[in-house]
Amino acid sequence: MNLIGVDWGTSSLRAARIAANGAVLEERGSPRGILTVPAGGFAAVLQDTCGDWLRDPSALCLVSGMAGSRQGWQEAPYCHCPAGFGELGRGLHWVVPGRIAIVPGLACECDGVPDVMRGEEVQVFGALSLLQQADGVVVLPGTHSKWVRVQAGVVQSFSTWMTGEVYALLRRHSILARTMPDEEGPLDQAAFTRGVRHATASGSLLHAAFSTRTLALFGQLEPHAQPGYLSGLVIGEELRVQATGVAEVTLVGSPALTARYALALATLGVRSRALGSEATWRGLWALERNLEAP
Amino acid sequence: MNLIGVDWGTSSLRAARIAANGAVLEERGSPRGILTVPAGGFAAVLQDTCGDWLRDPSALCLVSGMAGSRQGWQEAPYCHCPAGFGELGRGLHWVVPGRIAIVPGLACECDGVPDVMRGEEVQVFGALSLLQQADGVVVLPGTHSKWVRVQAGVVQSFSTWMTGEVYALLRRHSILARTMPDEEGPLDQAAFTRGVRHATASGSLLHAAFSTRTLALFGQLEPHAQPGYLSGLVIGEELRVQATGVAEVTLVGSPALTARYALALATLGVRSRALGSEATWRGLWALERNLEAP
Numbered sequence: 001m002n003l004i005g006v007d008w009g010t011s012s013l014r015a016a017r018i019a020a021n022g023a024v025l026e027e028r029g030s031p032r033g034i035l036t037v038p039a040g041g042f043a044a045v046l047q048d049t050c051g052d053w054l055r056d057p058s059a060l061c062l063v064s065g066m067a068g069s070r071q072g073w074q075e076a077p078y079c080h081c082p083a084g085f086g087e088l089g090r091g092l093h094w095v096v097p098g099r100i101a102i103v104p105g106l107a108c109e110c111d112g113v114p115d116v117m118r119g120e121e122v123q124v125f126g127a128l129s130l131l132q133q134a135d136g137v138v139v140l141p142g143t144h145s146k147w148v149r150v151q152a153g154v155v156q157s158f159s160t161w162m163t164g165e166v167y168a169l170l171r172r173h174s175i176l177a178r179t180m181p182d183e184e185g186p187l188d189q190a191a192f193t194r195g196v197r198h199a200t201a202s203g204s205l206l207h208a209a210f211s212t213r214t215l216a217l218f219g220q221l222e223p224h225a226q227p228g229y230l231s232g233l234v235i236g237e238e239l240r241v242q243a244t245g246v247a248e249v250t251l252v253g254s255p256a257l258t259a260r261y262a263l264a265l266a267t268l269g270v271r272s273r274a275l276g277s278e279a280t281w282r283g284l285w286a287l288e289r290n291l292e293a294p
Numbered sequence: 295m296n297l298i299g300v301d302w303g304t305s306s307l308r309a310a311r312i313a314a315n316g317a318v319l320e321e322r323g324s325p326r327g328i329l330t331v332p333a334g335g336f337a338a339v340l341q342d343t344c345g346d347w348l349r350d351p352s353a354l355c356l357v358s359g360m361a362g363s364r365q366g367w368q369e370a371p372y373c374h375c376p377a378g379f380g381e382l383g384r385g386l387h388w389v390v391p392g393r394i395a396i397v398p399g400l401a402c403e404c405d406g407v408p409d410v411m412r413g414e415e416v417q418v419f420g421a422l423s424l425l426q427q428a429d430g431v432v433v434l435p436g437t438h439s440k441w442v443r444v445q446a447g448v449v450q451s452f453s454t455w456m457t458g459e460v461y462a463l464l465r466r467h468s469i470l471a472r473t474m475p476d477e478e479g480p481l482d483q484a485a486f487t488r489g490v491r492h493a494t495a496s497g498s499l500l501h502a503a504f505s506t507r508t509l510a511l512f513g514q515l516e517p518h519a520q521p522g523y524l525s526g527l528v529i530g531e532e533l534r535v536q537a538t539g540v541a542e543v544t545l546v547g548s549p550a551l552t553a554r555y556a557l558a559l560a561t562l563g564v565r566s567r568a569l570g571s572e573a574t575w576r577g578l579w580a581l582e583r584n585l586e587a588p
């Protein structure tokens with residue numbers, strides 16, 4: 001049986017044809033994220049993207065990501081943590097029974113408040129499968145970073161950090177933007193690690209962020225170094241709380257972003273290794289293998 | 295001698311004619327904040343605002359606020375903390391000798407990073423003078439909140455919090471804005487204090503802010519209550535670090551904002567009292583009285 005893996009997010013759609021042994025035979029991308037798809041239009045967009053693959057009568061299509069949200073194709077209710085492969089498989093939301101299913105996201109509760117993810121859970125299980133690990137801390141940096149704690153193949157808890165979004169807001173729309181060049185430029189690594197160190201020694205980003213301005217004011221931070229310093233502050237804030245007491249993490253994301261996190265983590269003495277989009281396809285493949293088990 | 299007090303900020307200008315006994319005889323406002331004034335145009339704007347007062351040959355004009363910044367009328371170098379009335383007076387930047395002076399701002403260093411204020415230092419000294427106190431914690435909420443520690447009439451240290459600005463960015467430009475009504479509406483006090491409590495129990499706003507979305511997702515926070523909850527989270531983040539171990543603070547600011555901080559502080563068992571614009575005029579008056587001392 002061939003597997004069609006679909007990672008359908010807010011702003012893009014990626015699809016892969018995956019062999020029974022897990023090899024990715026073909027991969028496609030499309031800008032048709034769920035925000036671009038009108039209600040009732042999801043099946044047609046999927047046909048446009050990989051209708052030829054779907055004609056294979058033995059193909060199973062597993063869709064992860066925001067397609068399963070209330071604003072997506074069909075709402076796939078969250079699996080509540082602790083949750084492993086078994087819970088994800090039993091929680092599949094079948095759009096076409098036996099043919100097309102949406103993978104549920106995960107929900108957990110921390111300090112009396114819920115947290116959620118959609119799509120990252122597949123990457124987490126894929127990363128663990130690729131690394132042949134059942135335990136660990138998996139970090140998915142991005143607009144909303146996720147820190148995921150896994151024990152014995154089961155996601156115990158996780159938390160969401162608005163790191164990427166808050167960086168963009170401060171970088172582009174706050175008073176700090178006034179002294180920065182418009183173009184992002186290459187990362188100033190020294191300024192970045194300085195920001196990481198300051199954030200982890202500080203009590204809160206809400207105060208530490210202002211140091212971008214005051215250092216500039218006193219000629220201690222050049223304009224071209226300010227975006228890197230601010231990036232270090234924001235990522236460092238995430239690490240200040242999450243990386244304490246952690247020896248090693250697995251990063252899953254784009255090479256540019258995982259490299260930045262790896263540098264921040266190394267600054268704090270935390271080891272890391274990085275995986276990319278292969279984690280998604282591996283996770284969907286492992287989920288499908290698990291479905292076949294009795 | 296009459297004193298002309300001028301509070302010249304980024305977006306507005308306020309002026310007061312103050313009697314020798316400290317009574318405010320007349321007050322005027324203008325939208326000519328420093329951002330609206332072209333280089334070389336400051337003297338003319340001051341004449342437009344209170345030229346009639348300046349004709350009094352015995353009048354002394356003291357200007358506080360961003361008019362003393364690099365982007366303002368003339369740069370008045372910061373006084374470095376610890377700093378009291380004496381340091382402020384000696385640091386006056388005379389634009390017209392004996393007639394018009396700009397009050398310097400304060401600078402301090404915390405965790406190896408500088409912090410700065412311009413204008414708030416006058417409000418701090420004014421508040422202490424009004425309360426006949428020489429010690430205390432003075433909080434000036436706003437776009438960039440200031441927490442100021444005073445001992446024996448001397449500002450020992452302070453820190454800046456980007457609270458108001460980060461609230462506005464999250465409220466209007468982040469993913470959290472999507473589920474909120476556009477109009478601000480009256481403060482939902484229950485949602486606000488819930489936000490304060492959650493922030494002070496949490497490790498970082500960067501994570502806690504996301505709860506605005508997840509609580510909404512699970513139907514545990516109505517749209518109209520979300521701005522108040524988020525406001526509680528952001529102010530609560532400031533208090534989590536700053537209000538720990540503090541029994542009482544003096545708030546200086548607009549009634550709406552000091553009332554909101556008073557509620558947040560009361561939630562944490564911290565007493566507060568509030569002062570408004572009278573603190574500015576009192577501070578400039580006390581500064582002028584101090585200049586007359588031998």
